[in-house]
Amino acid sequence: MTPARATGSLALGLALLGTLAGCSALPAPPPPLPDSFVPAVSASAATSYVSEDGFTLTEHTAYRVRVRTCDGWSTGTAFAIDAHTLVTNRHVVEGAALVTLTSYDGREMEVAEVQSDTEADLALLTVDEELDEWLELADEDPVFGDDVTVSGYPEGDVLTTVTGPYRNMAPEVFGTDPDEVLVIRVTAAPGSSGSAVVNAEDEVVGVLYAVDTEGLGWAYAVSLDSLTTMLDDPGVREPVAEICAS
Amino acid sequence: MIDDLQDFTPPPSAPRRTRGRAPWIIAVSLLGVALLATTTLASYLWLVSSQWTSQNDELRAEATELGSELGLAQSQVATLEEQVTTLDGQLDATTERLSDLANEEAHAGDDVEYLSDLIEAYESCIANYDETLSDALRNGYTYSNSNARSVQNDVADYCDSLSEAFDEFVADAG
Numbered sequence: 001m002t003p004a005r006a007t008g009s010l011a012l013g014l015a016l017l018g019t020l021a022g023c024s025a026l027p028a029p030p031p032p033l034p035d036s037f038v039p040a041v042s043a044s045a046a047t048s049y050v051s052e053d054g055f056t057l058t059e060h061t062a063y064r065v066r067v068r069t070c071d072g073w074s075t076g077t078a079f080a081i082d083a084h085t086l087v088t089n090r091h092v093v094e095g096a097a098l099v100t101l102t103s104y105d106g107r108e109m110e111v112a113e114v115q116s117d118t119e120a121d122l123a124l125l126t127v128d129e130e131l132d133e134w135l136e137l138a139d140e141d142p143v144f145g146d147d148v149t150v151s152g153y154p155e156g157d158v159l160t161t162v163t164g165p166y167r168n169m170a171p172e173v174f175g176t177d178p179d180e181v182l183v184i185r186v187t188a189a190p191g192s193s194g195s196a197v198v199n200a201e202d203e204v205v206g207v208l209y210a211v212d213t214e215g216l217g218w219a220y221a222v223s224l225d226s227l228t229t230m231l232d233d234p235g236v237r238e239p240v241a242e243i244c245a246s
Numbered sequence: 247m248i249d250d251l252q253d254f255t256p257p258p259s260a261p262r263r264t265r266g267r268a269p270w271i272i273a274v275s276l277l278g279v280a281l282l283a284t285t286t287l288a289s290y291l292w293l294v295s296s297q298w299t300s301q302n303d304e305l306r307a308e309a310t311e312l313g314s315e316l317g318l319a320q321s322q323v324a325t326l327e328e329q330v331t332t333l334d335g336q337l338d339a340t341t342e343r344l345s346d347l348a349n350e351e352a353h354a355g356d357d358v359e360y361l362s363d364l365i366e367a368y369e370s371c372i373a374n375y376d377e378t379l380s381d382a383l384r385n386g387y388t389y390s391n392s393n394a395r396s397v398q399n400d401v402a403d404y405c406d407s408l409s410e411a412f413d414e415f416v417a418d419a420g
Contacts, residue, residue, distance in 0.1 A: 026287075029294050030301040037312060053344075054337040064352050066359070073359060100355065106348035108355060156356070158349040 049202065056151070057202045059104050059161060060133045064153040065125075065194060068098040070244035075156030078125055079196035079204070080134035086125040087227065088194030089209045090116040093123045097242040101127065104159050114240040120177050120226035121209045123194075124237060135196055138203035141224055142166040142182070150186050150208055150219070152195030162186045164217075166205075173210050173220050182206040182221040197221045357415075364412055371405040 049057050058079075065076040065088055076092030078101060086101070093099060099111035113126040142148060144167065151161040164186035172181050184197060188211045197206035206221030230236055378401055 026290065027294050027298075029297045033301065033304065033308075037308060054341040066352070066356060068359060073356070075356075100359075102348065102352040102355065104348060105344055106351040108351075153352075156352070159345045 063101040069095040077152035077194040115237040152192035154189035
């Protein structure tokens with residue numbers, strides 16, 4: 001073989017080799033297309049509370065309390081915790097001869113039985129009528145900065161809902177009860193007493209019972225601990241049944 | 247000279263010819279193989295290219311359809327958002343009105359309660375007057391003028407306070 005021919009053969013061989021080597025980088029055919037390009041939509045919204053009339057669950061379960069004592073009458077707020085039971089403050093029903101509830105939409109009912117807590121500023125109301133909705137208790141206390149909501153009837157007037165942050169636990173403000181209370185920043189007034197303080201999941205974390213007198217916007221609530229103690233231990237409850245002389 | 251010629255043995259040419267064809271055969275074979283490989287490669291590339299082109303067309307059509315659906319959906323969302331804002335406002339107004347009505351009803355209940363108390367007190371007032379008067383008539387001898395007046399004044403004061411309370415209530419009610 002002459003050198004020229006050998007060179008030619010070599011070049012051809014190299015070209016063939018190069019061509020075959022190029023096959024390793026050949027483009028692949030396109031993958032099959034999916035059946036649909038529209039992603040499946042999750043139905044997470046269906047699990048949240050949907051109101052039929054524009055009021056929230058906390059508002060649905062908030063009742064205006066009218067208390068008739070032997071020498072007058074006063075108002076407060078209560079909230080339902082089951083089909084026949086509501087919670088309010090002890091000071092709301094103190095000396096009550098007759099307790100009447102009005103729902104957010106104006107339905108009235110009479111309270112059949114009143115029991116007050118001997119330790120915390122809490123009271124339990126029982127009604128014969130079956131309530132449609134009620135609040136669940138939270139499993140734990142709120143943490144600093146958590147927003148809490150209060151729906152009640154300040155001054156015995158229109159149902160009002162306010163939201164503000166939870167600050168901390170503090171000794172009971174009047175020094176009369178042993179348990180610590182929640183300090184929250186919401187606008188409240190006499191008449192809001194007994195309102196549920198709820199977290200973002202509409203679970204009860206406290207029961208509003210006092211406001212600061214300097215108008216700084218602080219309010220105080222009986223703790224979840226005190227509430228569960230009252231509900232679990234009948235020993236801390238005593239009946240309230242004032243009989244007025246005619 | 248002839249001998250010389252007879253003795254001359256020319257070099258064999260056939261092997262030389264055989265040696266000269268072999269590289270051509272190899273080269274032609276290689277070229278054939280290369281041509282076959284190139285043709286196969288070209289066919290494959292043409293096939294793949296046409297598949298990509300076809301899928302691209304399909305995707306383009308799908309994207310155009312989805313785009314028009316998205317445009318329609320966005321326009322519907324905008325319309326629905328406007329409706330939601332309107333309905334939200336209406337719902338707020340309705341809930342506010344409902345709360346106001348419930349509040350008025352609750353206050354009416356308070357007033358009924360208060361007026362019932364007042365009526366009971368008036369009844370008691372009238373009964374007291376009646377009792378005082380009957381008592382005075384039955385047992386006139388036990389009453390001096392002064393203590394009869396005193397009893398009458400007590401009852402009158404009580405009844406006056408009720409009247410004042412009623413006037414105050416009417417004034418508050420507007």
